[in-house]
Amino acid sequence: MTDTAVSFSKEEFKKKVVSNCKSLYRKNIDEADKQQVFQSVAYAVKDLIIDKWIATHKTYDKEDPKVVYYMSMEFLMGRALGNNMINLTKYNEIKEALEELGLDINVIEDQEPDAALGNGGLGRLAACFLDSLATLEYPAYGCGIRYKYGMFKQEIKDGYQVEVPDNWLKDGNPFEIKRSEYKYEVKFGGYVRSYRDEASGRDIFVQEDYRSVIAVPYDLPVIGYGNNTVNSLRIWDAEPVNTFNLSSFDKGDYQKAIEEENLAKNIVEVLYPNDNHYAGKELRLKQQYFFVSASVQRAVDRYKSMHNGDVRKLYEKVTFQLNDTHPTVAVAELMRILMDENGLEWDEAWDITTKTVAYTNHTIMAEALEKWPIELFSRLLPRIYQIVEEINRRFVEEIKAKYPGDQEKVRKMAVIYDGQVKMAHLAICAGYSVNGVAKLHTEILEKQELKDFYEMMPEKFNNKTNGITQRRFLLHANPLLADWITDKIGDGWITDLKQLEKLLVYVNDEKARQEFMQIKHKNKVRLAKYIKEHNGIDVNPDSIFDVQVKRLHEYKRQLLNILHIMYLYNEIKKNPDMDIVPRTFIFGAKAAAGYKIAKQTIKLINNVAEVINNDESINGKIKVVFIENYRVSNAEIIFAAADVSEQISTASKEASGTGNMKFMLNGAMTLGTMDGANVEIVQEVGADNAVIFGLSSDEVIRYENEGGYDPMEIFNNDQDIREVLMELINGKYSKEDPEMFRDIYNSLLNTQEGRRADTYFILKDFCSYADAQKKIDERYRDEKSWAKTVMINSFKAGKFSSDRTIEEYATEIWKLTKTPVKVQ
Ligand code: C3B
Numbered sequence: 001m002t003d004t005a006v007s008f009s010k011e012e013f014k015k016k017v018v019s020n021c022k023s024l025y026r027k028n029i030d031e032a033d034k035q036q037v038f039q040s041v042a043y044a045v046k047d048l049i050i051d052k053w054i055a056t057h058k059t060y061d062k063e064d065p066k067v068v069y070y071m072s073m074e075f076l077m078g079r080a081l082g083n084n085m086i087n088l089t090k091y092n093e094i095k096e097a098l099e100e101l102g103l104d105i106n107v108i109e110d111q112e113p114d115a116a117l118g119n120g121g122l123g124r125l126a127a128c129f130l131d132s133l134a135t136l137e138y139p140a141y142g143c144g145i146r147y148k149y150g151m152f153k154q155e156i157k158d159g160y161q162v163e164v165p166d167n168w169l170k171d172g173n174p175f176e177i178k179r180s181e182y183k184y185e186v187k188f189g190g191y192v193r194s195y196r197d198e199a200s201g202r203d204i205f206v207q208e209d210y211r212s213v214i215a216v217p218y219d220l221p222v223i224g225y226g227n228n229t230v231n232s233l234r235i236w237d238a239e240p241v242n243t244f245n246l247s248s249f250d251k252g253d254y255q256k257a258i259e260e261e262n263l264a265k266n267i268v269e270v271l272y273p274n275d276n277h278y279a280g281k282e283l284r285l286k287q288q289y290f291f292v293s294a295s296v297q298r299a300v301d302r303y304k305s306m307h308n309g310d311v312r313k314l315y316e317k318v319t320f321q322l323n324d325t326h327p328t329v330a331v332a333e334l335m336r337i338l339m340d341e342n343g344l345e346w347d348e349a350w351d352i353t354t355k356t357v358a359y360t361n362h363t364i365m366a367e368a369l370e371k372w373p374i375e376l377f378s379r380l381l382p383r384i385y386q387i388v389e390e391i392n393r394r395f396v397e398e399i400k401a402k403y404p405g406d407q408e409k410v411r412k413m414a415v416i417y418d419g420q421v422k423m424a425h426l427a428i429c430a431g432y433s434v435n436g437v438a439k440l441h442t443e444i445l446e447k448q449e450l451k452d453f454y455e456m457m458p459e460k461f462n463n464k465t466n467g468i469t470q471r472r473f474l475l476h477a478n479p480l481l482a483d484w485i486t487d488k489i490g491d492g493w494i495t496d497l498k499q500l501e502k503l504l505v506y507v508n509d510e511k512a513r514q515e516f517m518q519i520k521h522k523n524k525v526r527l528a529k530y531i532k533e534h535n536g537i538d539v540n541p542d543s544i545f546d547v548q549v550k551r552l553h554e555y556k557r558q559l560l561n562i563l564h565i566m567y568l569y570n571e572i573k574k575n576p577d578m579d580i581v582p583r584t585f586i587f588g589a590k591a592a593a594g595y596k597i598a599k600q601t602i603k604l605i606n607n608v609a610e611v612i613n614n615d616e617s618i619n620g621k622i623k624v625v626f627i628e629n630y631r632v633s634n635a636e637i638i639f640a641a642a643d644v645s646e647q648i649s650t651a652s653k654e655a656s657g658t659g660n661m662k663f664m665l666n667g668a669m670t671l672g673t674m675d676g677a678n679v680e681i682v683q684e685v686g687a688d689n690a691v692i693f694g695l696s697s698d699e700v701i702r703y704e705n706e707g708g709y710d711p712m713e714i715f716n717n718d719q720d721i722r723e724v725l726m727e728l729i730n731g732k733y734s735k736e737d738p739e740m741f742r743d744i745y746n747s748l749l750n751t752q753e754g755r756r757a758d759t760y761f762i763l764k765d766f767c768s769y770a771d772a773q774k775k776i777d778e779r780y781r782d783e784k785s786w787a788k789t790v791m792i793n794s795f796k797a798g799k800f801s802s803d804r805t806i807e808e809y810a811t812e813i814w815k816l817t818k819t820p821v822k823v824q
Contacts, residue, residue: 067317161599391429516787
């Protein structure tokens, strides 16, 4: 770690806060409202960052190391203030300084809106990666979109999800800096005029009659922990080319000026709230090309300015990592820039491109695959489409050469086929690396989903198991446990999570076990308080906190969880003396606005909660809580308080999962299927320290390919399951409308629109899940053994630090060199 040269003076910091408040709001600090106090503090913290930020980019300019551009439609950053204070290693000092001003850091942190520029796992992974890149002193930019509205706020009204716009920028973002000097034009539509330039003998392509916008970047600081590195997350805003004015009116370009103004406004207006689902909207493709074009133009210009204007060795200093297929137009955009703007021939441009671009796959869900209709794609991006066509033509030639006469291979692998541009095929064909996000996921890619590609180019494929940053998800989220750990083994774990293994000796130490469980208890009290304040529900901190927080998706099977709760409730009603450990089932989940069955599931959870929580006859044995507006900031409180981590996706469907790692790190036991990174978690902690149930991924895939699963058979033969399913349609949980949950019922029992009944094997796994839940109950009763188990989970979480993941990306894919920064 590099020395942190920036000195900190409490007195100076206090003065800054006070003077910021005056110059921003013309107020003394004791007259300011909470938001104004937050802004005043945030600007003071920014002052502590700024010299390091400048020094970092001076160092990069001078030393010219290779840089990774992490291209992502989503960066789910959460709040910045607390995290920045932590990574500056000045959290406690600043907290004390604020106390001396009579200010409470927790209240101040609570004023900051989450930067929710993402949906779920994929967006949060990007945020964790940025944190690790800066901490490991790797030169990196995050490239994304400055959405005016991020992920919607979820309100629960009468049990239903209501989406409310997230106007996160309304009070201004104190940490961002507008960089107007790096603006770029991005062109849409029109047509391509081509001609031969006689002088050079080259074909020239010019886009004509297009509409364009100006992309203007805003930089957010990404601070390395305990070092001088401050990288940038660069998010692009769109501005009209000519702000609507008289001169364009005079020229008769009135229509065009208005159109361009609207184009600019619409492009960055809002994040698409879909997770693992492709909607195929034109505006989405505009967003993709918009931020990719601006980012690639800037990267190439920066490189040229440092290499005498010569782009031919771009790949030595630049690499683009595509976070899923969303930024895959980067392939064609880089080709365009190299050829049309820098005069390279196809072969040379292709050689550079295929050494520069790499691709991460995050899902095998068929409905998430991006396939753009040719008509839309070519109309919006005419020159880009030409290039993709040529890439496809050459690729198909290659396939034919390798597999003569095998038309099936062409059908399965071509970039353009059946009237569609297939973005994953483009990314694989052009990328020098294709990685999955957990061992099992990568195996499924190689053996199933991308089998033909793997056979043709095995050398591209590799695995990079996901990770999470312990700075946010332990040090910031769980200060009690973080302090306990540091007390015992020092603070090396903050940048080297494997060091937690030193704590394993304490699992046999009675006192340490008690301390660990007392911390868990305090965190449960903290969450209980949050739930009381936000939901008005009293929960018992001595009950088992059994938590499923993640996006609402059928494959994640929140429905299995709630159906089991309905079953358990029936059991308790039949046998009021039933001896069970009190359990609080906690859910948090947003559903994509247009995802009907997901929204119905939220309503079901809330209605079941209503019935169960108000039934005094069960003596509070079980409670059900749906936490409104699940997001990064409340996730931090939730993970720290969990006893049981529900990771119950249908095996093979969850590429990795990262919530599973956050729970584990904070001392929860996984109740899960052998899916995604759960497999590796079990490998780390040992089979005895997790409760596993359900079909294996092989079994799921076999049923999917060969058939032979009939949920109706289970319905007919299992009385308990039948009883629960009938309660979906008899009004027990929907007195106002017995038909309310009919769709859910049908989805489990009937084939619909070509979809198999019970697509996600909920009934098939039900009994095995109920048994697993019984095991949890039994194991929790043995306090000593439970404490051991959850401690082992926490202390074995080292592998799942995003520092490990990023170290692997940096050395095995990107070939980056660590570039420490000195501050003068
Ligand atoms: C998610 C996957 O669903 C998770 O299993 C995985 O852990 C994360 O990505 C990160 O790799 N994912 C997502 O959040 N959004 C998508 N569109 C595709 C995958």
